[in-house]
Amino acid sequence: MSRPATGGHFTVSAGDFRLELSFAAPAGSILVLFGPSGAGKTTALRTIAGLARPESGRIEIAGRTVFAGNESSDSGPTWLPPHRRRVGYVTQQNHLFPHLTVWQNVSYGLERRRREPARRRVAELIERLRLDGLEERRVWQLSGGQQQRTALARALAPSPDLLLLDEPFASLDMELRRELGAELRDTIAQLDVPAILVTHSREEALALGDRVQIIDAGRTVAEGPPLAVLEQPGQGRVARLVGVENLLDMRVSARRPQDGTMVCAAGERTLETPLADGCAVGDAVTVGIRASDIILASGPLPQSSARNTWAGVVAGVELRPPGYEVALDCEGTLLRCHITGTSLEAMGIEAGQPLWAIFKASSCFLLSE
Amino acid sequence: MGRGNGGAALGALAPAGVAATIIYTLFIGLPILALLVRAGQQEGIVAGLTGPATLQALRLTAITSVTSLAIVIVAGTPFALLLARRRWPLLRVVDAFVELPIVLPPVVAGVAMLMAFGRHGLLGPALASVGIALPFTTGAVIFAQIFVAAPFYIRAARIGFAGVDPTYEEVSQTLGVSPWATFWRVTLPVAWPSLLTGATLAWARAVSEFGATIMFAGNLTGRTQTMPLAIMTTMESSLGEALALAALMLLMSALALGLLGFLLRRREEATA
Numbered sequence: 001m002s003r004p005a006t007g008g009h010f011t012v013s014a015g016d017f018r019l020e021l022s023f024a025a026p027a028g029s030i031l032v033l034f035g036p037s038g039a040g041k042t043t044a045l046r047t048i049a050g051l052a053r054p055e056s057g058r059i060e061i062a063g064r065t066v067f068a069g070n071e072s073s074d075s076g077p078t079w080l081p082p083h084r085r086r087v088g089y090v091t092q093q094n095h096l097f098p099h100l101t102v103w104q105n106v107s108y109g110l111e112r113r114r115r116e117p118a119r120r121r122v123a124e125l126i127e128r129l130r131l132d133g134l135e136e137r138r139v140w141q142l143s144g145g146q147q148q149r150t151a152l153a154r155a156l157a158p159s160p161d162l163l164l165l166d167e168p169f170a171s172l173d174m175e176l177r178r179e180l181g182a183e184l185r186d187t188i189a190q191l192d193v194p195a196i197l198v199t200h201s202r203e204e205a206l207a208l209g210d211r212v213q214i215i216d217a218g219r220t221v222a223e224g225p226p227l228a229v230l231e232q233p234g235q236g237r238v239a240r241l242v243g244v245e246n247l248l249d250m251r252v253s254a255r256r257p258q259d260g261t262m263v264c265a266a267g268e269r270t271l272e273t274p275l276a277d278g279c280a281v282g283d284a285v286t287v288g289i290r291a292s293d294i295i296l297a298s299g300p301l302p303q304s305s306a307r308n309t310w311a312g313v314v315a316g317v318e319l320r321p322p323g324y325e326v327a328l329d330c331e332g333t334l335l336r337c338h339i340t341g342t343s344l345e346a347m348g349i350e351a352g353q354p355l356w357a358i359f360k361a362s363s364c365f366l367l368s369e
Numbered sequence: 370m371g372r373g374n375g376g377a378a379l380g381a382l383a384p385a386g387v388a389a390t391i392i393y394t395l396f397i398g399l400p401i402l403a404l405l406v407r408a409g410q411q412e413g414i415v416a417g418l419t420g421p422a423t424l425q426a427l428r429l430t431a432i433t434s435v436t437s438l439a440i441v442i443v444a445g446t447p448f449a450l451l452l453a454r455r456r457w458p459l460l461r462v463v464d465a466f467v468e469l470p471i472v473l474p475p476v477v478a479g480v481a482m483l484m485a486f487g488r489h490g491l492l493g494p495a496l497a498s499v500g501i502a503l504p505f506t507t508g509a510v511i512f513a514q515i516f517v518a519a520p521f522y523i524r525a526a527r528i529g530f531a532g533v534d535p536t537y538e539e540v541s542q543t544l545g546v547s548p549w550a551t552f553w554r555v556t557l558p559v560a561w562p563s564l565l566t567g568a569t570l571a572w573a574r575a576v577s578e579f580g581a582t583i584m585f586a587g588n589l590t591g592r593t594q595t596m597p598l599a600i601m602t603t604m605e606s607s608l609g610e611a612l613a614l615a616a617l618m619l620l621m622s623a624l625a626l627g628l629l630g631f632l633l634r635r636r637e638e639a640t641a
Contacts, residue, residue, distance in 0.1 A: 049539075049543050050542075050543075051539050051542075051543075081542070081547075081548075082539065082542035082543050083542045083543070083544075083545050083546055083547050083548070083551075084545075085543070086545070087543050088543065088544075089539070089540055089543040091536060091540065093536075095534070095536050095537055095540045097537060097541075097555060097559075098559060099558045099559055099561075108541070108544055108546070108554075109544030109545050109546065111545075154544065155543075155544070157544075158544060158545050164543075
């Protein structure tokens with residue numbers, strides 16, 4: 001990476017709440033801070049932006065130390081105020097200045113706004129974020145998507161060293177979210193600026209994150225590539241935070257090292273999972289299965305490579321945009337499966353109907369507490 | 370159900386409302402009309418308007434009210450911002466007393482100021498020892514006007530600043546704009562309608578100030594006799610001159626109100 005590093009670690013308190021965070025944001029990539037509301041995600045962004053003051057730690061933005069606590073005793077504490085940190089900050093409600101036009105908002109952070117270089121910069125961002133023709137509009141005359149694009153353009157205009165995005169798409173509908181998310185990814189990659197995105201949407205974290213850090217109650221509880229952390233989390237606590245739909249309490253009943261699998265059972269129900277080294281027969285385990293990894297069929301497949309087939313009865317169907325969630329009652333164990341509206345219609349699924357749930361052993365993952 | 374035709378409550382009260390509207394309009398309108406008609410009928414109205422006493426009162430009122438307003442704005446703006454943004458216990462106590470002068474009879478304010486700054490007041494000897502005698506000077510007029518007018522501006526400005534989400538200011542700072550520049554480029558423009566309304570009310574109150582002025586500053590032509598005092602004085606000698614002054618003040622008030630409405634509307638069209 002050509003750019004100097006952005007990252008750090010700090011402890012910050014607000015009342016009883018205490019947040020400890022280590023982070024690294026490489027240029028051109030998006031670090032996602034994921035977690036429930038109240039976890040400290042926004043506090044993290046505010047601290048990095050200089051809007052909240054940490055007690056200790058060190059924060060560097062593009063190689064510049066913007067905060068250094070007591071530990072660097074040789075030089076004393078360092079503190080750069082927000083307006084000297086060169087960060088772009090986009091909030092959920094976008095906070096566009098209501099007394100200014102789109103053009104005035106985007107050019108707000110530029111010096112010598114009326115001169116040619118500034119004009120070119122604003123025109124370039126307005127074109128990139130497809131705001132052409134809206135330059136003289138007032139903020140309230142814009143749609144939600146246009147407002148967020150304007151906020152993004154405003155944050156990018158002064159060429160920040162770090163982009164901080166606090167649930168920037170939370171107030172938009174799903175389609176617009178996807179569209180803007182893709183634009184954001186491209187923009188960040190092209191401008192080669194590091195970004196930290198705060199969200200509590202798993203889809204957003206998966207779609208946008210190059211790396212995910214899961215924050216809960218002021219601490220990082222898991223971090224890594226989004227697919228690994230969000231789709232097959234290793235800890236029960238993390239699984240609940242990221243919303244794994246099926247968590248089954250079972251016992252290991254057999255090990256099959258030749259297949260690399262083991263059999264887990266709960267009463268009469270058994271299923272095959274990947275072999276875990278630390279597990280012996282008889283151990284209690286929690287098995288996680290994503291609802292989208294389960295195939296529903298109107299009968300058992302005559303021959304398939306999937307190791308698990310459970311028979312059940314449809315207990316209920318719920319709308320879960322963009323598709324549906326079918327709850328399948330498998331002799332007392334409720335299995336949640338996600339399917340599309342088209343499949344729901346084609347199979348004529350309704351409550352009381354018998355169905356088969358089919359899923360691979362590799363879709364099952366073991367959770368430790 | 371309700372909104373379109375005014376709601377159930379209005380339905381019951383509509384006849385009383387219409388009657389009250391007519392009576393109120395006449396109640397306020399008739400005296401104003403009468404003043405204008407009588408002033409127009411008066412002989413020598415032009416002479417009255419350009420007479421030395423009128424011109425002196427007009428000049429003094431302009432100077433003192435503009436000075437008072439300037440002091441109120443310069444000191445009241447940061448004060449109002451603090452009241453809007455901080456919840457310090459002591460500040461809340463101060464907050465509770467800010468509007469006292471609005472409900473206090475001006476004459477009482479005048480007496481109180483005499484007791485504080487008068488020759489025999491609390492600070493009188495101290496002021497006298499450095500050669501300052503405040504009562505019955507133009508300075509006293511300004512003191513009296515500030516005393517009664519400041520709360521109108523501070524109250525409106527505080528409401529205006531409270532309506533500016535501090536996140537706007539934070540976003541501004543992340544865009545590289547210092548806190549001082551952020552105040553001028555975000556906080557002030559967003560709160561502008563409230564500040565303008567407050568300043569207009571405060572100026573109008575300063576111009577019309579009578580009770581505290583006559584108590585604390587007296588009624589000296591050219592030095593402390595502002596227009597309201599001049600009207601009072603000339604009523605005894607020349608009705609014509611008094612009417613001319615009264616009509617002039619009416620005109621000034623109407624102009625101030627019109628200008629405020631124009632500025633607020635222009636701003637509304639631009640932003641909301």
